[in-house]
Amino acid sequence: MSAILLEVDHLTKRFGGVTAVNECSFEVQEGSITALIGPNGSGKTTAFNMITGYLKADSGHIRFRGDLIERPRPADLYRRGLSRTFQQARIFPELSVEENLVIAAGYSWRQLFGRRVSRADQDRARQILAEFRLESLLELPAADLSYGQRKLLEFAAVLMSNPKLVLLDEPTAGVNPVMIDTMERHIRERNAAGVTFLIVEHDMQLVMRLCDPVIVLDQGSKIAFGTPLEVQSDPLVLEAYLGG
Amino acid sequence: MKRMITRAGLIRAGVFFALLIIVPILGGPVWLLNLLIFTVMYAALSSSWNLLGGLAGYPSLGHVAFFGIGAYAFALTFSGSVGDGYSPFLVLPVIGIAVGLLSLPIGWVSMRTRADVFAIVTITFLFITQTLAFNLTKITGGAQGASVAAPPFDPATYDWPFYYAMIVLLAIAMGISFYFSRSKIGLSLSTVRADEDKAHGVGVRVTAVKLIAFAVSAGMVAMVGGVWAYYIGFIYPQFAVDPLITIGMVLMAFLGGRGTLWGPVLGSFILVPAQQFFAQSFGASQLYLLAYAAVFLVIMLFLPRGILPSISDRLRRRRAAALGAARDAEAHTADAVTPEEVKA
Numbered sequence: 001m002s003a004i005l006l007e008v009d010h011l012t013k014r015f016g017g018v019t020a021v022n023e024c025s026f027e028v029q030e031g032s033i034t035a036l037i038g039p040n041g042s043g044k045t046t047a048f049n050m051i052t053g054y055l056k057a058d059s060g061h062i063r064f065r066g067d068l069i070e071r072p073r074p075a076d077l078y079r080r081g082l083s084r085t086f087q088q089a090r091i092f093p094e095l096s097v098e099e100n101l102v103i104a105a106g107y108s109w110r111q112l113f114g115r116r117v118s119r120a121d122q123d124r125a126r127q128i129l130a131e132f133r134l135e136s137l138l139e140l141p142a143a144d145l146s147y148g149q150r151k152l153l154e155f156a157a158v159l160m161s162n163p164k165l166v167l168l169d170e171p172t173a174g175v176n177p178v179m180i181d182t183m184e185r186h187i188r189e190r191n192a193a194g195v196t197f198l199i200v201e202h203d204m205q206l207v208m209r210l211c212d213p214v215i216v217l218d219q220g221s222k223i224a225f226g227t228p229l230e231v232q233s234d235p236l237v238l239e240a241y242l243g244g
Numbered sequence: 245m246k247r248m249i250t251r252a253g254l255i256r257a258g259v260f261f262a263l264l265i266i267v268p269i270l271g272g273p274v275w276l277l278n279l280l281i282f283t284v285m286y287a288a289l290s291s292s293w294n295l296l297g298g299l300a301g302y303p304s305l306g307h308v309a310f311f312g313i314g315a316y317a318f319a320l321t322f323s324g325s326v327g328d329g330y331s332p333f334l335v336l337p338v339i340g341i342a343v344g345l346l347s348l349p350i351g352w353v354s355m356r357t358r359a360d361v362f363a364i365v366t367i368t369f370l371f372i373t374q375t376l377a378f379n380l381t382k383i384t385g386g387a388q389g390a391s392v393a394a395p396p397f398d399p400a401t402y403d404w405p406f407y408y409a410m411i412v413l414l415a416i417a418m419g420i421s422f423y424f425s426r427s428k429i430g431l432s433l434s435t436v437r438a439d440e441d442k443a444h445g446v447g448v449r450v451t452a453v454k455l456i457a458f459a460v461s462a463g464m465v466a467m468v469g470g471v472w473a474y475y476i477g478f479i480y481p482q483f484a485v486d487p488l489i490t491i492g493m494v495l496m497a498f499l500g501g502r503g504t505l506w507g508p509v510l511g512s513f514i515l516v517p518a519q520q521f522f523a524q525s526f527g528a529s530q531l532y533l534l535a536y537a538a539v540f541l542v543i544m545l546f547l548p549r550g551i552l553p554s555i556s557d558r559l560r561r562r563r564a565a566a567l568g569a570a571r572d573a574e575a576h577t578a579d580a581v582t583p584e585e586v587k588a
Contacts, residue, residue, distance in 0.1 A: 052445065073444070075444045075445075075447050075450065078444075078445060078446060078447035083445070084445060090439055090442040091442075092434065092435050092439060092442070093438065094437075095431070095435070099431060099434075103428075103431050103446060104446040106447045107449075111428055112428045112429060112432070112449065112452070113427055113428070113429065114428060115427060116425070116426050117431075161446075161447060
C-alpha cells in the first residue's frame with residue numbers, strides 16, 4: 001500500500017549564480033500528507049514549480065506513478081492526476097465560481113465544442129460546493145470572493161479532476177484561523193478518500209498535527225526527513241531555522 | 245452574466261438585422277448605402293478580430309494581412325470573368341477555410357509570445373505581407389494593382405449584393421462569437437485571457453483553443469477582404485494591406501467593448517460614420533484624423549473598458565448595491581452569523 005507516487009531525483013535549478021534547488025531528491029508515498037518545509041528562500045516553491053512543469057529543471061528528473069516525466073508540462077500532469085494550487089490563490093476572477101470549477105474538471109475534445117456549462121458540469125460543481133459549504137456562492141463572479149474563499153475555491157477546483165496527488169503551496173497563508181481549520185478538515189477528508197498531498201506550509205503547528213512525513217529543505221537541499229517529532233529535534237533543522 | 249439565448253437577445257439581433265436589410269429597399273441617398281457597406285464591413289472585421297483579440301486576449305495588429313490575402317485570393321480568382329456576378333460569392337467560404345488553415349502556422353509561432361510582444365510580432369507579419377504584395381509582381385501585379393472583373397449587376401441596385409454579402413458575414417462573425425461564448429471554447433478562452441499559466445495548470449487545452457480562435461478569426465477577415473476586393477474592383481498593396489484597417493478593427497472593438505458580442509458592432513457604427521463625417525467636414529486635409537483621435541481619446545478616458553462593459557458594470561454595481569441594502573436590512577432583523585456556523 002505504500003507505493004511511491006512521486007519521486008524527485010536530483011533536481012537542480014540555478015538562477016544566475018544562485019542555486020535555488022540543489023540536487024534535491026525526495027519521495028512522496030501514496031496516501032500520505034507529506035510536508036515540504038524550510039526557511040524562506042530554501043527552494044520550496046522552486047521545487048514545486050519544477051515538479052509541476054512551470055519551471056524547467058537544469059538537471060534531474062521526476063517520476064510520477066512510476067512513469068518518468070521527460071518534459072513536465074502543467075496541462076499534461078494535470079490530466080495524469082497531479083495538480084497544484086498557488087501561494088497567491090490563483091483563480092479566474094472574471095468567471096463565476098461555478099465556471100471556475102467546471103473548467104478545472106477537464107473536458108474531452110467533443111466537450112470542447114459543447115456547452116459552456118452542461119447539466120453534468122453543474123451537478124459536479126454543486127456537489128463539490130456543497131462539500132465545501134459554499135453553495136451560496138455558485139453564481140457569484142469569483143472576483144467578489146474574499147481571499148480565504150478564493151483559496152478554498154482554488155482548492156476545490158483542483159479536486160474537480162479527481163487528482164491522485166495535490167501540491168498545495170501555503171494553503172493557509174493569509175487566511176483567518178477559522179478558515180485554517182476548514183482547510184485542514186478538507187485536506188484530511190480528501191486524504192481519507194485517497195488523495196495524496198504534498199504541502200508547503202509555514203504554519204508549524206498545522207504541519208505538526210497534519211503531516212507525516214516531513215521533508216526539510218535548506219538552501220536548496222534536503223537536510224532532514226522523518227516524522228514531525230524526529231524532524232523537530234533534528235539539530236540540522238534547528239540550525240537552519242534558528243541560524244547558526 | 246448568464247449567457248443564455250434570451251428572448252431579448254433574439255429580438256435585439258432580429259431588429260438590428262431587419263433594419264439593416266430594409267435600408268436599401270426603402271431607398272435613400274446613394275451615399276447612405278455606401279457608408280453602410282463600409283460600416284457593416286468594419287463591424288464584420290471588428291467582430292472577427294474580437295474572436296481572438298477580445299475573447300482570447302491576443303491583440304493582433306496584423307489581421308489586415310489576412311484581409312489582404314483574402315482580397316488578393318478573390319481578385320486573382322476572378323480577374324477574367326465573374327459570370328452572372330453572384331457565383332463568386334460562393335467561393336468565399338473556400339477562401340475563408342484556406343486562409344484559416346494558412347494562418348495556423350502563423351498563429352502557432354506568434355502566439356508563443358503574449359501581449360505587447362504578440363502585437364509587435366503580428367505587425368511584422370502585416371508588413372511582410374504588404375512587402376510580398378508589392379514585390380510578387382507576377383502574382384499580385386505589385387504596385388500596378390490587380391483588378392476584378394466587373395459584375396453585370398443592374399446599375400440601380402449595383403451595391404446591393406455587396407451590402408448583403410457584408411451583412412451575411414457580420415451575422416456569421418456574430419454567430420461564431422455567440423457560439424464561442426456559450427461553449428467550452430469560450431470558457432477556455434476566458435481562462436487564457438485571464439491567466440494563461442494557471443489555465444495550463446487546470447488542464448485547459450490552451451494551444452488548441454488559441455489556434456481555433458486565431459484560424460477562425462483570420463478566415464473570417466479573409467472573407468470580408470474578398471467581398472471588399474469585389475466591391476472595389478481594383479486593389480493595390482497599400483490599400484489591401486493597409487495598417488489603418490487593422491487599427492480600425494482594433495479601435496472599434498476597444499471602443500464598443502472587447503470580448504462582448506455587440507461591442508465591435510457598436511464601435512463600428514460610431515467610428516465609421518464619425519470618420520466619414522470628419523473627413524468630409526475637414527476636406528482633403530488630414531485634420532480629420534485628429535478629430536477621429538479626439539473622439540477616441542475622450543471615450544477611452546471615461547469608459548476605459550469600452551462602452552458596453554462600462555455600462556453593464558455600472559448596472560451590476562447599482563443592482564448589487566440595491567441587493568446589499570436589502571440584505572443589510574434583513575441582517576439587522578436576523579441573528580448575526582457566528583463563527584461556529586461559518587466553520588460548520
